[in-house]
Amino acid sequence: MAGWSAAVSMEQLITPNAEHVKVWNEILVPKFRRFRQVLVGGFSGHSDAAFAKFPPQPGQRVLDVGCGFGETSLQLASMVGPAGYVLGVDCCDAFIETGRDDARHTGLHNLHFAVADAQVARFDTDFDLCFSRFGTMFFGSPVAALRNLRRALKPQGRLMMIVWRDIGDNPWLGLPKGIAQAHLPAPPDDAPNCGPGPFSMADQATVTQMLTAAGFEAPSFMRTDVRSCIGATPQAAVEFQLLLGPAGEIVREAGEAGERKRAIIEAEVLALLAKHTTEQGVVLGSSAWCVTARNPG
């Protein structure tokens, strides 16, 4: 298969991120399935802004890292056209299966998916673009992972990754988290997690250092701000926050104390989100960086 040295199944996936991959597979995949519309709706405003500013070109070879259900892989495959090629990779086989199923109905023949830990996978080294929408913040060793992605790029090939800015600039997650924090302690450091976490690449100086250490040059940061619908109704938005958001993590990790406080936290989050209800549902701001950098070769 072009772009990938071997077909990999989950059983064969040897990964230094095994604990994180287990959390993705066992805990997060079912929740991502349940809230797929909310998540993809919220994410796509940021990738649309990135594609408008830095449009992938017909004929390009693109690696889509941490592709999840593969929505951006499909979009990229349309943009690069039949002369181009897209490889979507994700560490969860359930995501990749969905991507393959969806791709079958599109008639796109320039798109493949593979199960891989992008931190260590051996990719071909002829990609023009390494793209990721919110898929690079979970590597246990981000510099090693970014170096591995750089090796997949041709000389002058480009990395384009979309990552969340600070939670303070993301009220869609930050406001409900603030309510949970007012009632309960922070989760313990050894709580099971999906990797360093969604805000681990929020700081420009840190990401610039990571990219430089990984051998990239000319890092640039474009801020994108999107008002995202986080639920059709306040009740649906509360469910999303308590199952998938950082507020929910605080409640779950607090164990019995969390269960005792759950009703009051839910009621306060509901009252907060009700104030942000519009004709489009519950709408709050989200903010990301579109980070680009070049492989000097």
Ligand SMILES: C[S@@+](CC[C@H](N)C(=O)[O-])C[C@H]1O[C@@H](n2cnc3c(N)ncnc32)[C@H](O)[C@@H]1O
């Ligand atoms: C927040 S989701 C984003 C999914 C997708 N890019 C999107 O925009 O809908 C993060 C994705 O990164 C994947 N991921 C996390 N660590 C990974 C790794 N080491 N290698 C490959 N994929 C990884 C997860 O399985 C998940 O699908």
